[in-house]
Amino acid sequence: MSYPPRYKSLPTTVDNEQITSVKARGTAGQKKFIFHLLAVVAIMYATFSGVRYIARSNLKFAKGLWGCHGAHRNLSSLTSHYTLPSGDKIPSVALGVWQAEKGEVGMAVQAALKSGYRHIDGAYAYNNEEYVGKAIRASAVPREQIWLTSKLWNAFHAPEDIEPVLDVTLANLGTDYIYMYLIHWPIAFKKEGNYVLDEALTANPYPTWQKLEEWVDKGKIRNIGISNFNIRRIQNLTANPLKYKPAVNQVELNFWNPQPELLKWAKEHDLILEAYSPLGGSNEVGKTLSQPVVKSIAKELGITPAQVIISWHVQRGTIVLPKSVTPSRIEENLQIFSLPQDLFDKLEKAATSHEPHRTGNPSNRWGLDFDIFDD
Template identity: 40%
Template sequence: MAMLALRYTILAIFISIFSNPLLVYSKQAVLKQHSADSPDSSLSPPALTYIPPVGLGLWLSKGSNATQAVESALNAGYHHLDSAAAYNNEEYVGKGISLSNLPRSSFWITSKLWNSAHRPSDVRPALEKTLSQLDVPYLDLYLMHWPVAFNPEKSGSVLDKDTSILNTWRAMEDLVRAGLTKHIGVSNFAKHDVDDLLSKCEICPTAHEFETHPYLQQQDFVDFHHRNGMQIIAYSPLANVNPIYDSKNKLAPILEDPFWVELAKEKNVTAAQAILAWGIQRGTVVIPKSVHEGRIIENFASQYVRFSDAEMEMVAGQDRQARFNNPSKGWGVDLFDDLDGV
């Protein structure tokens, strides 16, 4: 049995490397990012990009727990950390990175621009603060956290209607030209927001991070991104496991869903591993969060689980169009008006 398990693991690793759907070639990206007429085109991100398929999500990881989680993840073989200024823990994340003693080039770091720093003059200082706290010279990916600008001169979520998504994006493009981040992207955008940006950008977004999981599959939206050469980073890939989601939907926790319990049993893996494996196999990057070493290791092993086409079809039937993270009402905006799960 041990030898069979070893052979299965080696085969799964081989498949994940040589059939990885996350290696994306974008003709549109080539034309826009490497135009001979564009300034500093040699500094633009390459069209061929790779984001490690399993990352450590750092939302809600507090203080020294964040440090320990990062150290555990990097020691376990992770090469992808997903952070954000709004998580208020990047200094602790940086401490975890420093404890690993890994060369900077060996892992991928994503961070995000918060809503109150959307004014073009605030974009670079915001990234420089993130770099200082993480204690790294550059990011691999910098995302616009939400397509919403807050007035930095007022407290709370007061909208800044004079700052557009495009103006903020132009300032983010300058960050690539300055070598402060290799790639830029977006998060929590509606389809019309992405369409508009793609029609006007000089440097195309490499990735879009948004909520997607078996209860909110958004397959048409996922396919739209892949057609446009954009990678998907799936946050909350375990759906409603997060305790803050308890009151937002009457669905039972997905890890207790009989469908996933049974499918995981057939694969001899945990329900979490099965769910994450589905996310990877459909061509998305998954970033489950945890501060517990055992779960961090468990989540990482999900990339070695494979499903048949018939099993993938079965999962497609589990969609509930259930969105768990939607601050639209509190911010006074319609964030997902053309998507499932509003």
């Protein structure tokens, strides 16, 4: 009788009874071993499936809790709209269209409307309103469902110049009223000559504002606001007996220039800020999205770095205006999530603890002998 090697130390001569008993023990041992193996495999499988199920359920729960913004718009704990003093509700995420070229802006607007955006941030000076208007008309979305913002350029602050340029914007956009019209800069240029400062209207924007209020009353504008105004300039305007106070102030806000003092002041004075260049603008978007703190939060939450930044803006209480002409990014930028408080705090701390710098400041380019933001 030959045994498997491991039994070689067993006696080589045995009687039949011993043989039968050894065989029986061997078979029972093998059965026990196979049984245990199967049991272990079954337990491992059950554990693995259970963990997977729980993880999925948690993810669904978390998604339900956080809510997808925009296209899904369900149970978001990040606001999808803010209510303005007029009672109008403004969507918290817009597609920005500055530097969106004529050949691409229409496609971007259509992609945005398809993804669920209902807010487009434009301006007369972006020189592409005609293409934005065409894209809106070509879309299936009713015009009145789209929050359109435009801006009064610096050369048209004189009260008599406002209606003609507003009409050009309305005609280009294909509408007879606009949801939001902003004074683009707290700087007025004279009509004659390029970039010649109108000192009187720059020092006192009230005549411009009064004319805008008139157009609110006449129905061409639903809400009026300001852009690039610092606190001193806001107070300079609001010291007047305004009929309508500024609905928003659109300013640069991003990781590099988070302006916590302005944000705090605006909240205390019930003024909503709109974050322009929210990703750092075309020059600094790459640097923003590769910040270790941004990347680590993105990884932890399973979202993209751009979504972390855009979510952070809305969680700070601002409207956010990311610009993109890339359909996949346009869609990505609308999906925002409430960051857990510790991660929000971590990002806020990182953004506010380095030396701030602006990603854009035209003061020199416009030949001003003062800094628009400091003066």
